[in-house]
Amino acid sequence: MKRRVGVAFLTLTLSLLLLSSLALGDLSGELRVSFIDVGQGDSILLHASDNTDILIDGGPRAAGPTVVAHLQNEGVDDIEVLVLSHGDADHVGGLIDVLQSAIPVESVVYNGQHRDTLTYLDLLAEMQSRGLTPTPAQIGQTHAWGELDASVLN
Numbered sequence: 001m002k003r004r005v006g007v008a009f010l011t012l013t014l015s016l017l018l019l020s021s022l023a024l025g026d027l028s029g030e031l032r033v034s035f036i037d038v039g040q041g042d043s044i045l046l047h048a049s050d051n052t053d054i055l056i057d058g059g060p061r062a063a064g065p066t067v068v069a070h071l072q073n074e075g076v077d078d079i080e081v082l083v084l085s086h087g088d089a090d091h092v093g094g095l096i097d098v099l100q101s102a103i104p105v106e107s108v109v110y111n112g113q114h115r116d117t118l119t120y121l122d123l124l125a126e127m128q129s130r131g132l133t134p135t136p137a138q139i140g141q142t143h144a145w146g147e148l149d150a151s152v153l154n
Contacts, residue, residue: 053080079103087115
C-alpha cells in the first residue's frame with residue numbers, strides 16, 4: 001500500500017508539472033525528463049528551459065555516484081527542489097551522495113511520512129547538515145518552481 005501511495009505521488013507530481021505548462025499556454029519552454037538508471041527504485045530529473053532542476057528520488061544508496069555523475073553530465077548547477085516520493089531506501093539512499101556533493105539543493109518536499117531506517121536517518125542528517133528542512137506535501141498546497149507549477153491533490 002505504501003509503495004502504491006509513493007508511485008501515485010510520483011506520477012501525480014510528474015503529471016502536474018507537465019500539464020501545468022501546457023494549461024498555462026507556455027509552449028515556448030521545454031521540460032526535459034531524465035529517468036536515471038539506478039537499478040532498483042527510481043530517480044528522475046526534471047530540467048526546465050529556465051534552468052529549474054527538480055530531482056525526484058535517488059535510487060538505493062549504491063546508486064548515489066551514478067545520480068551525481070548524471071547531474072554533473074547534464075550540467076546541473078543547483079537543484080531547486082528535491083522530491084522524496086517516500087522514504088524507502090531504494091528511493092532515497094542515492095540522495096545521500098547528492099547532498100554530500102558540491103551541488104547546492106534549495107528545498108526538499110516529501111510525503112510527510114518519516115522512516116526509522118538507517119538510510120532514511122542518514123538522509124535526514126545530511127539534510128540537516130545543509131540546513132534543509134523538508135516540507136511535507138499536503139492537500140491543497142501549490143508550488144511554483146521557476147517556470148513549473150505543481151498542486152498537491154492527494
